[in-house]
Amino acid sequence: MELMLPALVAALVLLSLHAYLGIHVIARGIIFVDLAIAQMAALGWTAATLAGFEAGSAGAYLVGLLTTLFAAALFSVTRMNHRYITQEAIIGIVFVVASAATILLASQAPRGAEHVEELLTGSLLWVTWPKIARIAAIYAVLGLIHWLLRRRFLTISLQPELAKSKGWSIRGWDFLFYALFGIMVTLSVDVAGVLLVFSFLVIPAVVAFLFAGRPRTLLAIAWISGSVATVAGLLVSYLADLPTGPVVVCAFAAVLLAAFAVRRLSGGKPPPASEATL
């Protein structure tokens, strides 16, 4: 219990914001954006440790944040209406280039391989209460900004044509969206690792879109399904004595499979994202 309670609270704190942002990510069709942004943060951290900053220090975080903001700027200007070049293509390129650059830098660092491994699996089991409190405070601020700007962000994500017709500065709003996203992911990858963060973000939102179209319902389903998967994963990890992060990822997959089965058995078609209303 001494070990599992902080892991559970940390996972639920991360899920609270990731499940919401996941709805935007699915609606925008930019599934791998968190991997790209996480990899940009990793690139920044690796560069920072090579420059002499202690791993996990405020200086290293700041450098990681700067590289994610660079990615945010890049993604906000690369949304284009090209028939074949989608935003996902740019995201994939950023991910691959950032990964290659991280490996190149890590090859010069004394703990390169361990650093890359930690980034993938995270260290949910080792999260401390002060770290959870720090993340919860920052997530509360990010959540408040998203709540205040929910109409803008949701319209741009779910009804981009409507947003354009209103004459909004899509690039400006996109930059803010990706910058907030970058701050969220930089914090979460450090605790939970890339695999688990991807699951928190994408799987509850996919489950939600199987059953609903309205943002409130989507969010409720994402939070509930994500919480069930998190609790079940941690419980199995504890009872079966298996590494926590990978078990929780598998629990998310199990919840998704169950959701697909329920959707199939209940019949009918899920409401398409384009019909989602605010």
Next chain:
Amino acid sequence: MGGWLADGAPFRDRDMACYHKNWAYFSARFRVPCAMYVEAKVGIPPSPGHVRELVDWMRENRIPALLAANYFSHDQVEQVAERTGAEPLIVPEHVGGAPGTDGYFDLVDLWVSSLAGAFQGAAEDKE
């Protein structure tokens, strides 16, 4: 008897905990076994049960030192040490891995003096 043999007397034939299986030659030569590891399987994060077992064993046996190479996660080493009362000995594994370890003798000096300090400190606390 002098040198490292004398310096290593406080920890000779006593158990320590290690982060990882990378102290085999040192622990055999200086007769200070790594009886349990934080990361029992290389590259696989430890399970909750393993961490609990390690912490319980270190507490019950009053293990005074947790030895770790300085390129592994400091957080995990410090947390286990905090929960068990052991001293986290986060040291370089290679020459040049930290200031003051410019040669192999400096490096082994550091390992031996760190371990001896932790075991000596624990012995004094008992008294």
